Amino acid sequence: MNFSVSQQSRLPDFIIGGAPKCGTTSLHFILAQHPDVGIPDDEVHFFDADDPIGHPDFLFGRPDGLDWYDPRPENKVAMDWYRARFAGFADRRLIGEDSTIYLQSEVAPARIQALLPEVRLVFMLRDPVKRAYSQYWHLVTRGRATCSFETALSRHPSIILGSTYAPHLQRYLDRFGPDQVRIGLFEDFLQDGQGFVDGMTDFIGLSRRPLEDGKSWFNRTWYPTRPGLQLALNRVSGRIVAGQYRNHFGDRADRAEHRRSRFHHRWFRHVHPMFLKAERPPAMRPDTQAYLRQHLSARNAGLSALLGRDLAAVWPGFTA
Template sequence: MVPNFILGGAMKSGTTFLHNLLENHPQIKMIDRNMDHAFFDDDRIYTRGKEWYMSLFNGVIKDKEEGKIIGQTSADCYFNPGSIQRILDHNPDTKLIFILRQPIERAYSLYWHQYAMGREFRKFDDAIRLEPEVIKKSYYNLKNYSYMERSRYAQQFKQILELVPAENLLIMDFESLIKRTKESVNEVLEFLRVDIINDVEELNYSKLPKNSASIPSSHFAVVVSAYLQKLGLVRVGRRLVYMFGEEERPPKMSDTTRAKLEEELKDDIAFFEKVKADFQNKLNNK
């Protein structure tokens, strides 16, 4: 049954980076990333049915017959509370890999990603203050404006830990993946029971696409872009905001905002710190 494993996020935590590395491994076939492959975590797509979902894998049947393991990336499957059960109903032996980033940093990074895409026009403090009401308005809003909600790891992973057998679950941290890439990737490869690497260049590390930080210089363009995209004119809105993109890092979060989020997300930060410590202990004990 395919896929053999799912790389499940969280968003802005290095999911794309790991996906790109794994797809260069000779014993792994990653199916292309697009919204259709969010089958388990997108309620709208899930209604198309499992027969439709299985048709997405028609192009990798030969790879499976040749002994490759088949993987897909679905960066929100930890976030939708029903998605893990859907995955297990489809294939109870599915292996799940999650990369977690420090909850505040992840939320802030996602906010600036959405702002740069022209989806978000509010200031960060306003966006997180209004988030509880905004995400209730529509499924679109839930998917696009859940900055804090996606960082509430403690509750989300409580269910995952209860449902998924330990031998089929790997939770790693973003910092280890970025700073100790070879060791972290080898931990993933051992989990998937394929050959480990001696050097990251075996996976074309230096040739991977780089995500440069880009922030629109015109707030007015972002406001107009967000309006156009909500009207369904996504390409027009994106082109507009990209015209004003400048490569620079997001501004530093205010100390007041950070202190407030540290209090609000304290349980989730504690969960993340345990995940980080456990994963780094694995790496140190190799």
């Protein structure tokens, strides 16, 4: 990798750090429209890129060992790559990035603090049961899940981990303090989008702007009309999507990688979406919902106290 970026180039003033499937993409989309903000289009995935649970596609087993990315700030090559993500925003007043797995990472907070001690951190939460179900269907629609939701709860640990908020938020609050951490609820965003975004821009240090109709929602999902057939198709799609991030850090530019990338694009543009025509997913089984309400309440013990808000009034069945 060759990134000729000045060591003095600017780094993020704020980070949207998660959780996934909680409206972070919509918030990113809204902030990116602000003329004073520079933020890369895609999630950066830097400070926790060596996490085998959050980013299993970033690690590759080879006959001669493990192929992995070293995102530690002391790694100059990695730092040059990270700085290059923001090189085009020198004229913007504030720079940000969006990486939704940072919240659940045990290593990201210390790395972020070491490099960006003054950064402002934004986290969005959602009813943990609904968030888990939404992530499952994200895995299905992206060709990654080949099993039922009930089976996926143990086969894909990121589903439960992504809905475990309390201990991960506490980790960030302990390192950065409440003045640098802003926690918002997806449900508040749905209820009052303008008020929600005004609070976020105030926290980051941006001027308020009115939300434009049609430009405050992003990341519309289409669901399988025939879930069983979609899961069967995913047995093929899963093998293809497994290499989606092989070149995330730009160190693979040979012909084989180009062919793989082109095939991936064509498959997921033309073949994979054949059954993705429904506006809503099937309803969750009541017994599964009951299990998740009690288990995710237990995993998030103390969250209402941490946020200073009775979350049972927002998330039905939540008891923590």
